[in-house]
Amino acid sequence: xxxAPADPPEKAVTDKALTEKALAIHRRLCGVYGCPIPYFxxxxxxxxxxxxxxxxxxxxxxxxxxxxxxxxxxxxWDSLIAAPTAEVQALISGVTWPELKAPxxxxxxxxxRARAGSLDLGFLREMPVAEARAWLEAIPGVGPKTxxxxxxFSALRMPALPVDSHHHRVAQRTGLIGPKVDVGPSHAILRxxxxxxxxxxxxxxNHEILMLHGQRCCFHRNPAxxxxxxxxxxxxxxxxxxxxxxxGAVALHP
Ligand code: SF4
Numbered sequence: 001x002x003x004a005p006a007d008p009p010e011k012a013v014t015d016k017a018l019t020e021k022a023l024a025i026h027r028r029l030c031g032v033y034g035c036p037i038p039y040f041x042x043x044x045x046x047x048x049x050x051x052x053x054x055x056x057x058x059x060x061x062x063x064x065x066x067x068x069x070x071x072x073x074x075x076x077w078d079s080l081i082a083a084p085t086a087e088v089q090a091l092i093s094g095v096t097w098p099e100l101k102a103p104x105x106x107x108x109x110x111x112x113r114a115r116a117g118s119l120d121l122g123f124l125r126e127m128p129v130a131e132a133r134a135w136l137e138a139i140p141g142v143g144p145k146t147x148x149x150x151x152x153f154s155a156l157r158m159p160a161l162p163v164d165s166h167h168h169r170v171a172q173r174t175g176l177i178g179p180k181v182d183v184g185p186s187h188a189i190l191r192x193x194x195x196x197x198x199x200x201x202x203x204x205x206n207h208e209i210l211m212l213h214g215q216r217c218c219f220h221r222n223p224a225x226x227x228x229x230x231x232x233x234x235x236x237x238x239x240x241x242x243x244x245x246x247x248g249a250v251a252l253h254p
Contacts (some may be wrong), residue, residue, distance in 0.1 A: 015193075022176055022193040025230050029209035032229045036201050037208040041153045045121035046077055046112065048154035049136075052146045053105050058095040066092035077119050081109050104141045111139045124151065129160050144187040152204050159200040161191045162207050166214025173218060173236035 041048060050070065055063040069091040074080045080088060089102035113119055115138075124132040129151060136147035148162035163171070167190075168183045176193060177186050194206060217224045225237035232238075 018176060019193050021174070021233055022190070024233055025174060025176070026194075026206050026209070028229050028233070029213055030205060033209045033212045035205040035209065037205050037212075039153065039157075039204065043154050045124060045150050045154040045156050046109070046119045047071075049108065049112070049121070049142075049146065049150050050077070050080075050105055052149040052153075053101060053108060053141070054092060054095050056096070056101075062094045062096075066095045066098075077109055078113075081106055081113070108139055108141050115139070121150070122156075125156050125158065129158055132158065133160060144184050148187060152200060152207070157200045159198060159203045161187065161194070161203045163187050163190060164207075164211055166212075166218075167207055167210040169220065170210045170214045170218045173223070174230060174234045175236075 041051070043051060047067075051063065051067045054066050058066075070080060070088070073087075073091055074083065083106075085102050085106060088106065089098045092098045092101060095101060109119060112121065115135075116123065124135065127135065132151055133144070133147040136142050136150060137144065145162055145164065148160040150156070151158035151160035152162055163183055163186050165183065168177075168186055171177045171186060171190055172179060172181070177189050181189060191203075194203065198206075213230075217228050223237070223240070225231055225234070225240050228234065228237055230237075231241070
């Protein structure tokens with residue numbers, strides 16, 4: 001079989017420049033937010049899977065409360081599968097779309113049990129990350145963000161890169177990904193910009209610092225570009241600050 005064609009030279013240059021920018025942003029924001037960032041969860045992987053499914057488009061405090069309510073009600077996750085869906089829905093009523101999430105969580109857990117033989121996902125630890133992610137994403141309702149969260153945030157502590165909406169926004173504004181790249185496809189692009197041999201903690205740090213930056217500086221509306229540590233690396237911030245009007249207000253860019 002003939003070898004795969006090499007990337008065109010201009011693409012290789014672009015990729016190298018993006019990798020250098022991704023590393024520069026990582027170093028800069030690590031300095032701001034203090035790496036290594038402590039892990040916020042130490043859940044077993046199935047519990048992390050449930051927590052992640054609850055968290056979609058929901059504030060952390062609300063999904064945390066819903067997860068605690070499920071934990072308090074059910075002795076084990078098999079009992080959650082067997083429970084009436086309406087009861088699960090009532091327990092998680094504080095999250096966004098409880099009427100969709102309750103049946104989805106039950107269906108995902110059922111699929112895990114059918115494919116793995118139990119609700120123990122510890123075997124994923126023995127797989128390469130790409131394989132473990134593919135195993136999880138083969139379950140309807142599990143996407144790249146959830147698979148990465150299960151591997152990274154749970155006690156598995158595997159080197160996977162989750163991308164949430166804050167992380168995605170900062171990556172888009174700094175030009176690490178294009179304006180039309182959605183959260184799902186951004187996972188592979190952003191991971192490929194970082195060294196292949198980064199360990200779980202360093203990849204977790206990368207996700208956390210970009211997420212924290214989105215929460216504390218690169219706000220959805222009116223990002224604080226004037227006090228941003230990566231302004232010199234960010235075309236959006238530079239355009240915004242150049243567009244500053246004489247009265248001190250800033251013209252809104254995406
Ligand atoms: S310069 Fe502005 S747009 Fe760019 S990352 Fe910083 S806060 Fe966000």
